[in-house]
Amino acid sequence: MKTIYFNKNFSVTSAQIEAVRLEGRFSTLASHSDPDNVMMGAAARRVTEPRGLLGGAYVDWLLDTVKRERPEVFIVGKEAGAVAERRAEFLALGVQPLTVADAPTLRHLDRKDEFLNAWDTATLPVPAWTTFHDLGTFDAGVAELRAHPDFVTGITRLCVKPARGIYAAGFRVLTEGRDLGSFLKGELYQMSMGEAQRLFVQPEQAGDALPTMLLMHTLEGAERSIDCVAWNGRLAAAVVRRKLPDGGPQLIEDRPDLLQAARQIASTYRLSGIFNFQTKDAQLPGGERVPNMLEINARASGGLRYSMAAGINFASLAAGLALGELLPEDAPRPRTGIRVAEVKTALVLE
Structure with a gap:
């Protein structure tokens, strides 16, 4: 029976492994730095990854693991870009590494500002957006998007999120103010305009810089x-x-x-x-x-x-x-x- 290998990844990977097991067409191999991770419990075979390995050193470890364990397909999680750059080495060992795209494309999709700039809106339109990197460009971006033809006062709101990130990390819908009701309802993904301005001025005061951030119309x-x-x-x-x-x-x-x-x-x-x-x-x-x-x-x-x-x-x-x-x-x-x-x-x- 041929084997699918899943390296360290998010928790949803355990559901993928379980579905493969129930279907019975493939065996499964998983690796993770936490031996008690649910991925490991779901797989037929498991290997504990060294903690802290990144980049080329991690890819070297993956190649050694593939050479020893002999899977036929490798669904790549951690360090997909680094694996994509060394795809030929995995193919030479008889395994197909599924990184979704080549390394330049992965970098492009990961940088949401670059992706949105290049996106063909004939396929799907995008909300009005801009970027900011400090309080001054944030305030300028707010003024620009509020003046946009698609902005309707009282209906359209603005939101912020990092240009690079996963899930909802750093995402906030901007409001004019926060009240006790929103606090008690646990509205975690909202932030008042005043809170945002105070937050975004802090890196300037500390001599640091914000990462590239997106400011968008919230649909x-x-x-x-x-x-x-x-x-x-x-x-x-x-x-x-x-x-x-x-x-x-x-x-x-x-x-x-x-x-x-x-x-x-x-x-x-x-x-x-x-x-x-x-x-x-x-x-x-x-x-x-x-x-x-x-x-x-x-x-x-x-x-x-x-x-x-x-x-x-x-x-x-x-x-x-x-x-x-x-x-x-x-x-x-x-x-x-x-x-x-x-x-x-x-x-x-x-």
Whole structure:
């Protein structure tokens, strides 16, 4: 039985490993620096990674592990860019490393300001945005975006987030003020304009600099996450899930427009493996709701479990494509029109 190797990655990887195990087509190998991580408990074989290894030293360790353990497919998590730069060394050992894209493309997608600058808005529009790196450019950006034709006082808000980051780290919606009600409701992703200005002036006072930050219009429509698998730029499967209010279940939708966007993304960046992109709806003056591109993640999303419930075994499909056992057109069609929820379970660790 051929083996899929998963190195250190986010917790959703354990769900991918479990799905592969239940399907029974592939064996699984996992490595992580924490021997009690859920990834390790889910895999048939496991290797403990040395702590603190980065860059070339970590890739050297991965190559030694691959040479010893002999997996056929490697779904790369940690240090995907460094692995992509040394792809030929993994291929020489008989393993297909799935880094989603080559190293320059990974860097491009990771830098959201560069990505948005180069994005083709004929595929999907983007919200109005700018960058800032200190209090002065923040204030100038606020004035610019408030003067933008799409800005409607009392409806459109602004948000900030780092140009480089994962999940919601550093994301805040800007408000004119904070009250006791918002505090008691636990609205963690909001920040008043005054709080933002006080925060962004501090690095200047300390002689430091902010990282490049994005300032954007906050769209108030439906938010969607699209989980995809591709091979050599050809889309095999995509699951469109709409996030319902209050953080509850998610709805798996049939959206040909977003499937076409997924095909275009896979082709443009020549992607191979599991990736994700995020959209949010803008409401046009006539009432039409149009999805806007927010970002592309060259990795599995944190909510991949929801999309897996629609009938796509993402890791197994990616491995089958990489090994030439499947073609993109062989991928199953996901179920649509269903609501899915995540149920946490306990796992006994050996």
